[in-house]
Amino acid sequence: MTKIGFIGAGKMAQAIIKGLDKSKFSIQISGYDFSESEKVASELEVSAAKNHAELIATAEIIILAVKPYVIPEILAQYKSNKPIVSIAAGVTLANLTEMTSQTQAIVRVMPNINATIQKATTGIVRNNNVSDETFAIVKTIFTSIGSLHEIAEKDFGTFTALAGSSPAYIYMFIDAMSRAGVLHGMPKDASTKIVAETVMASAEMILASDDNPWTLVDNVSSPGGTTVAGVVSLEQNNFVATVIDAITATVDKNKSMMQS
């Protein structure tokens, strides 16, 4: 049984831990304070370490699940040659090497909040110090909470925008559609459910089809019909450019995270 230690036990750590098979992994957490960690550990049916030093001594793989700005202080205070996994946005393998050592085994991972329902879309990359065996274990951890994409590190910022942050943008889109339903007289709860189901099935259609999404748009748009009126309105309001700008803002923010 592989011993995994999570430093930081907030939203993402809890989402990942919920998805993990407890018969394959022995899990310990160490959060900001022990009494809170104990509470979270008992809810998740894992154990709480008294402090980070105890967790680092026990774990075979250490997952850093704290906010990006907390990582430098943790890595400055605690030294270990055990493999570390970081899920922090904008913190590169080079940043993490600088905070540890040239020989440190480091895996960089970008999951998303859909880990909560074991449907995360996760990106992963390792440095040269990570053995195939360790990498296989880390991949098992993250495939148990959804799909895993091995990507080049240069694409991590883009991946963070497209998968890490995008659930927020998709929630905004769903809420905007559902609010329009309210404007036109439907109850909000029913509107939201109808839109969410439609978004989910439309995404499934894209995954099941070899067609380009624009071909699917054309399939819905009857000549002189309702859909094309909405498509033209979206374009008059710069829908595509607006979405691309939001993704670019996310990528740019990701690049600047460790610079300020």
Ligand SMILES: NC(=O)C1=CN([C@@H]2O[C@H](COP(=O)(O)OP(=O)(O)OC[C@H]3O[C@@H](n4cnc5c(N)ncnc54)[C@H](O)[C@@H]3O)[C@@H](O)[C@H]2O)C=CC1
């Ligand atoms: N929320 C999301 O959708 C995603 C977040 N991430 C990354 O995951 C990381 C964690 O994010 P969340 O779980 O959303 O944040 P969060 O704020 O829910 O969790 C962070 C936890 O770290 C704890 N903490 C603060 N200082 C600490 C310290 N010195 N030692 C131990 N614990 C400490 C906080 O008390 C908190 O419980 C971030 O680096 C973020 O970039 C990655 C993908 C998606």
Ligand SMILES: O=C(O)[C@@H]1CCC=N1
């Ligand atoms: O907002 C953030 O910085 C994190 C990374 C991806 C999702 N949440």
